[in-house]
Amino acid sequence: MSNLERLYSNRASKMRKSVIRELLKITQDPEILSFAGGLPNPKSFPIDDLEGVIQDVLRQHGKTALQYGTTQGLFELRKAIAERACKDGIKTTDENIIIFSGSQQALDTVGKMFLNPGDTALVGLPSYLGGINAFRSYESNLTGIPLDQDGMRLDILEETIKKFLKNEILPKFIYIIPTFQNPAGVVMPELRRKKLIDIANEYDLLIVEDDPYSKIRFDVPRVKPIKAFDDEGHVIYMSTFSKILSPGFRLAWTVASDELTRRMEICKQALDLCTNTFTQFIASEFMRRGSLDLHIMKICEMYEPKRDIMMSSMKKYFPKGYVCHKPKGGMFAWVTLPKGIDTETMFLDAIKEKVAYVHGKAFCVDGSCGRSMRLNFSYSTDEQIDEGMKRLGGVIEKNLKNRSSSHSVNI
Amino acid sequence: MSNLERLYSNRASKMRKSVIRELLKITQDPEILSFAGGLPNPKSFPIDDLEGVIQDVLRQHGKTALQYGTTQGLFELRKAIAERACKDGIKTTDENIIIFSGSQQALDTVGKMFLNPGDTALVGLPSYLGGINAFRSYESNLTGIPLDQDGMRLDILEETIKKFLKNEILPKFIYIIPTFQNPAGVVMPELRRKKLIDIANEYDLLIVEDDPYSKIRFDVPRVKPIKAFDDEGHVIYMSTFSKILSPGFRLAWTVASDELTRRMEICKQALDLCTNTFTQFIASEFMRRGSLDLHIMKICEMYEPKRDIMMSSMKKYFPKGYVCHKPKGGMFAWVTLPKGIDTETMFLDAIKEKVAYVHGKAFCVDGSCGRSMRLNFSYSTDEQIDEGMKRLGGVIEKNLKNRSSSHSVNI
Numbered sequence: 001m002s003n004l005e006r007l008y009s010n011r012a013s014k015m016r017k018s019v020i021r022e023l024l025k026i027t028q029d030p031e032i033l034s035f036a037g038g039l040p041n042p043k044s045f046p047i048d049d050l051e052g053v054i055q056d057v058l059r060q061h062g063k064t065a066l067q068y069g070t071t072q073g074l075f076e077l078r079k080a081i082a083e084r085a086c087k088d089g090i091k092t093t094d095e096n097i098i099i100f101s102g103s104q105q106a107l108d109t110v111g112k113m114f115l116n117p118g119d120t121a122l123v124g125l126p127s128y129l130g131g132i133n134a135f136r137s138y139e140s141n142l143t144g145i146p147l148d149q150d151g152m153r154l155d156i157l158e159e160t161i162k163k164f165l166k167n168e169i170l171p172k173f174i175y176i177i178p179t180f181q182n183p184a185g186v187v188m189p190e191l192r193r194k195k196l197i198d199i200a201n202e203y204d205l206l207i208v209e210d211d212p213y214s215k216i217r218f219d220v221p222r223v224k225p226i227k228a229f230d231d232e233g234h235v236i237y238m239s240t241f242s243k244i245l246s247p248g249f250r251l252a253w254t255v256a257s258d259e260l261t262r263r264m265e266i267c268k269q270a271l272d273l274c275t276n277t278f279t280q281f282i283a284s285e286f287m288r289r290g291s292l293d294l295h296i297m298k299i300c301e302m303y304e305p306k307r308d309i310m311m312s313s314m315k316k317y318f319p320k321g322y323v324c325h326k327p328k329g330g331m332f333a334w335v336t337l338p339k340g341i342d343t344e345t346m347f348l349d350a351i352k353e354k355v356a357y358v359h360g361k362a363f364c365v366d367g368s369c370g371r372s373m374r375l376n377f378s379y380s381t382d383e384q385i386d387e388g389m390k391r392l393g394g395v396i397e398k399n400l401k402n403r404s405s406s407h408s409v410n411i
Numbered sequence: 412m413s414n415l416e417r418l419y420s421n422r423a424s425k426m427r428k429s430v431i432r433e434l435l436k437i438t439q440d441p442e443i444l445s446f447a448g449g450l451p452n453p454k455s456f457p458i459d460d461l462e463g464v465i466q467d468v469l470r471q472h473g474k475t476a477l478q479y480g481t482t483q484g485l486f487e488l489r490k491a492i493a494e495r496a497c498k499d500g501i502k503t504t505d506e507n508i509i510i511f512s513g514s515q516q517a518l519d520t521v522g523k524m525f526l527n528p529g530d531t532a533l534v535g536l537p538s539y540l541g542g543i544n545a546f547r548s549y550e551s552n553l554t555g556i557p558l559d560q561d562g563m564r565l566d567i568l569e570e571t572i573k574k575f576l577k578n579e580i581l582p583k584f585i586y587i588i589p590t591f592q593n594p595a596g597v598v599m600p601e602l603r604r605k606k607l608i609d610i611a612n613e614y615d616l617l618i619v620e621d622d623p624y625s626k627i628r629f630d631v632p633r634v635k636p637i638k639a640f641d642d643e644g645h646v647i648y649m650s651t652f653s654k655i656l657s658p659g660f661r662l663a664w665t666v667a668s669d670e671l672t673r674r675m676e677i678c679k680q681a682l683d684l685c686t687n688t689f690t691q692f693i694a695s696e697f698m699r700r701g702s703l704d705l706h707i708m709k710i711c712e713m714y715e716p717k718r719d720i721m722m723s724s725m726k727k728y729f730p731k732g733y734v735c736h737k738p739k740g741g742m743f744a745w746v747t748l749p750k751g752i753d754t755e756t757m758f759l760d761a762i763k764e765k766v767a768y769v770h771g772k773a774f775c776v777d778g779s780c781g782r783s784m785r786l787n788f789s790y791s792t793d794e795q796i797d798e799g800m801k802r803l804g805g806v807i808e809k810n811l812k813n814r815s816s817s818h819s820v821n822i
Contacts, residue, residue: 004644007525011523012524054465066659104683114419134681246477263419269428275661278657
């Protein structure tokens with residue numbers, strides 16, 4: 001009898017399926033209105049523009065665009081990204097940029113580069129599930145730092161760092177999504193960003209700044225990335241084309257110091273040799289034509305009313321007592337329901353009513369946020385959002401009633 | 412003073428740059444005739460066909476082709492691959508196939524899934540450098556098994572396995588490139604493949620079969636993949652579109668048992684969520700049109716005369732005493748030079764003469780093959796191959812003379 005499981009590494013034995021990926025499978029049922037995935041709206045894809053772009057790429061660069069590329073990534077693309085980063089206040093050149101196969105690969109690289117089994121890293125409570133999964137796949141211990149309406153609580157962060165250092169535990173990095181945080185939607189103000197850099201400098205620690213959403217901004221002034229205040233090279237910044245062009249292209253990038261960039265490049269060599277050359281050329285040509293900024297404007301114009309519909313439909317259909325701060329950008333609303341509700345168990349009722357979300361616990365390394373859920377507003381049509389909130393309102397109402405009746409029984 | 416190096420994981424501290432990647436950088440000097448990389452010929456890329464294919468993909472599937480896909484990969488592509496695998500004698504369906512971002516990612520996944528620090532895996536002497544790099548990045552110990560003209564020596568393999576098991580060391584897998592081996596070019600005959608499966612079954616071990624080249628076949632009958640004889644699920648088979656369509660698309664696949672496929676899928680979720688959806692759709696449509704087999708024929712017709720030119724130019728220009736068995740397929744010639752030559756030190760002379768190769772030691776986990784080198788014949792033009800062999804012949808001649816003169820000094 002074959003027993004290949006005895007061959008698995010310790011990390012493989014511990015790997016669990018991603019909750020979101022599994023949910024996405026359930027929600028492939030076309031009758032379900034899904035607010036679970038972090039998917040851009042398919043209508044936003046610039047298909048017509050891309051047809052011309054790709055024709056040019058094939059005719060002018062076909063022989064290089066279909067060939068292997070360097071591990072660091074296409075020079076023209078890195079140059080264009082560096083110029084945009086400079087406009088955001090990040091002082092960098094193409095040499096400090098690596099093109100990754102999506103931010104998830106950059107997160108995996110961070111995990112591989114820094115985490116020994118048993119090592120500690122700090123993440124938000126709540127935080128992006130893909131980051132948690134990548135870091136856990138290297139058998140690390142993740143400690144959660146609570147957020148408030150201005151993002152990660154730095155008083156608790158510093159306290160936690162001090163406590164760890166006192167016990168001779170070195171936190172390997174602080175993983176943070178400062179702008180339109182996934183899932184909580186909050187934005188860390190500039191002052192707190194500077195304070196965070198002070199902490200990183202003081203304790204000589206690494207910050208991993210994940211910034212997929214800052215360009216999808218509705219009614220809030222621009223805030224500079226944390227990396228813009230990083231004079232000592234303590235920040236690995238990452239962003240992606242997934243939300244502003246196409247997730248199917250699997251293109252993201254990092255900005256980091258010379259030494260960290262060199263080391264990440266070596267790590268990526270063993271991961272996949274190089275990122276997709278063809279889609280790198282496409283993104284590069286799309287930017288060269290000046291189409292990216294126009295396209296981002298179009299996306300913002302498309303998503304802002306969807307956000308508004310979701311907020312007003314919740315108001316219309318949800319029973320009172322829920323809390324949802326209007327997200328000022330990004331793709332998600334974070335809803336916290338009255339006490340007694342468990343969004344994980346409620347999910348089964350929601351599926352029965354053909355509506356889906358991601359439950360809060362999935363984002364919390366300590367299993368908190370059990371009353372919360374993340375709702376995506378970018379993917380669905382306006383009508384689907386209204387109908388979805390109606391269905392969800394019904395599910396919540398029923399759960400609240402069950403809660404009271406079970407309460408009466410208990411009393 | 413910042414010292415982020417103290418944050419690195421043990422595996423990151425040990426990571427070294429890939430020799431081949433670094434060589435490729437040197438050889439970007441356009442004056443150097445490089446036979447170093449494993450690059451397809453850019454003239455082989457079906458640019459005109461792809462223009463039509465991509466137009467159809469965008470117009471008919473734009474909204475899904477630019478969106479996130481499932482981790483396992485595009486159903487239509489997996490189905491087409493499964494059908495082709497069946498023709499090669501591998502009994503499989505789409506469910507046992509995963510689409511990876513190049514074979515390198517599949518190799519990294521194998522490393523992540525099976526290798527704890529200090530674990531042992533068995534590889535050919537010589538073996539593919541990218542595999543060695545991926546496995547070493549998980550701090551494993553690689554033991555080399557010598558090859559003969561029929562591939563890996565199974566008597567030594569079995570002896571080695573027995574020795575390890577006696578010492579309570581469990582070899583995690585046997586990594587093997589059975590057809591047009593990289594770099595040695597040899598083909599393992601069917602009888603030896605069956606014997607290898609017998610060994611895997613007897614000791615309940617895993618075989619990782621890497622098969623990028625079997626379709627690039629000139630004058631030798633087809634041999635079934637090892638996977639075709641694998642009735643008990645001991646083989647993870649992998650192949651790629653890099654050599655038969657475009658390496659820039661970063662598309663490869665694995666065929667494995669239900670359990671191994673499920674586990675590799677979980678592992679890949681944390682690596683990059685999903686493989687490039689857009690190029691998956693392109694490859695799928697290219698195959699649907701029946702273009703792939705025609706294209707492979709074209710590649711074989713293009714590479715066979717290049718192989719012949721390389722063989723005859725070596726004969727013309729190389730000093731006597733070298734050994735190179737004519738490769739019957741694939742993309743590489745493996746040359747062993749007379750005693751006293753070190754191809755690693757000779758490389759600097761070669762670069763001075765504007766010609767490049769990969770030295771043999773790079774492929775050997777025990778540092779052997781110091782007199783050998785790998786020459787790629789697919790990338791260069793016919794004229795470049797002839798001129799390159801001429802330059803290389805001169806370099807070898809000079810080195811042989813130096814050797815004799817240094818010998819005389821020593822005597």
